[in-house]
Amino acid sequence: SRSINLAVIPGDGIGQEVVAQGLKVLNAVLPQDVKLQTTEFDFGAKRYHATGETLTDADADALKQHDAILLGAIGDPSVPSGVLERGFLLKLRFLFDHHVNLRPSKLLPGVATPLAGQPEIDFIVVREGTEGPYTGNGGSIRTGTPHEVATEVSVNTAFGVERVVRDAFTRAQARPRKKLTLVHKNNVLAYAGHLWTNVFNRVAEEFPDVTTDYVHVDAATIYLVTDPGRFDVIVTDNLFGDIITDLAAAVSGGIGVAASGNINPSREFPSMFEPVHGSAPDIAGQGKADPSATVLSVALLLRHLGYEPEAARIEAAVSADLAERGDTARSTEQIGDALAVRVAG
């Protein structure tokens, strides 16, 4: 019989609330024969304040024993900027080699967008997750003096670029439009740009049925608001991906419905799935958070583990719920309940 051994990290702020609903829907959608086992971890601001720890070696070892990780949100204003980001979120991506950061953007019927004219939006961004300016390479001399020099080094390897580009081509090939856009800034970042462009063009030869194009990152932000329908699959570097996926989430219904996966396709280490929204401390504990992004992240998690029909059922349920939602305010729990009913039914 099948089983899922899931690590659960509710984290900070609204993390607890939304993860509870994610698990509710997960339980409802899974067939009887699948044994779901969950282990909760207490990472986040509270643990940091109590112990000074963000993610120890023992923590990492414990997480490794799982098939996947579901995360709510990590981050709190009481912790200095960067500590939990670099000490937990990024550390995990690097430790578990989450090189495919998958962020789908689909404007679902009934969902509000800041764009006029309710355009069709349905693309995915494959963001590289382990290289670029995220490596922590860099430094500062004469720190704090008028002569300080601070550097950040974007590190890009053929190995790292090729594997994520290949992943993106494979995903593009599996979609009806079969179109892949490389987003970079190769006219300015010449060394990295050359590597990305060359690898992209070389891998493209193995996927002759995939249409390709190239867009500078600055121009990509223009297209995302004037013609988002032009995109099918985007592959891009870690920093550009960070920036354009927030914009993509904003135009396609907001971070309330934006899901993401930090994926290690080799399954050597567990992949992690999380809503794109943060911990939103201003509304935490009030039952106001929309759990849809977390529930959609559970769908990505199931797809990654090979439960495609269940993933599709969740996505259909969220889509139907949003379409029929109307203006009645519902609590986090009420939305979770409604989704659980839909996926079970």
Next chain:
Amino acid sequence: SRSINLAVIPGDGIGQEVVAQGLKVLNAVLPQDVKLQTTEFDFGAKRYHATGETLTDADADALKQHDAILLGAIGDPSVPSGVLERGFLLKLRFLFDHHVNLRPSKLLPGVATPLAGQPEIDFIVVREGTEGPYTGNGGSIRTGTPHEVATEVSVNTAFGVERVVRDAFTRAQARPRKKLTLVHKNNVLAYAGHLWTNVFNRVAEEFPDVTTDYVHVDAATIYLVTDPGRFDVIVTDNLFGDIITDLAAAVSGGIGVAASGNINPSREFPSMFEPVHGSAPDIAGQGKADPSATVLSVALLLRHLGYEPEAARIEAAVSADLAERGDTARSTEQIGDALAVRVAG
């Protein structure tokens, strides 16, 4: 008597057409007593193909003799990506120390925006122009092999950050709302982020009447489409500025009306003013290009040289023209003529 010694670089594509209208309006707005002298330079794709040159030392010396530079657009698909960008545009920014890259975003009445609900947008971005990942620092080893490593180094100095931050505070202080937002990614780019944040906070003490806040670059793209009215003045690094100003232009009426200045506030070297749109080879030579962005760049140029009333007259003329434009298609020249009449009248 006063005089302006202007270097004019029409450049490629629609550059010729829009610059002609910019000069027409400039001539129309200047008082009789101001002697305008222009020298045209032939930089761009044609010159590159003919001579292999983008910007020689002699060219730079010749440009230096001028009070300011008006540029149309540089770039053509026949030239490999990066050659003219790094060989001309960026080279000039570095040679003439254009550290304040000024990009106003104002949604004028009657102008279409991709955003729903016609929000109020009126902010300026002060983008650093001589540091960050634009310095060309970086390299590649084992180039073209499966073991290639390519790096790009973002270089940030206290000197470079402080002067642009100070410029931005000064501009914020002169505006009614007096608000300055630092956009960076200090939770990930820790060294550069620390420098930017520290310098920003230190300079802020000298401007107690300016309200400050901080927004991560990814979140900034969300605000730019969901709440652009929250911004008054933004100061940011070279690459983040490149990205968010294209988005800012898109939401506030498109690159057809987006002006920019590459400014050396010390006036040690001439500053350069240019529309944000590129050379648009697809519509070049057809009289279809909107010269408004170039005309607004002329206004920035005049303001930089101390001709505030004339700058304001141009801005009012463009604003009125756009408001009354309606749906009738007008040629580049017709729009230029209309603006020349307005500023003279």
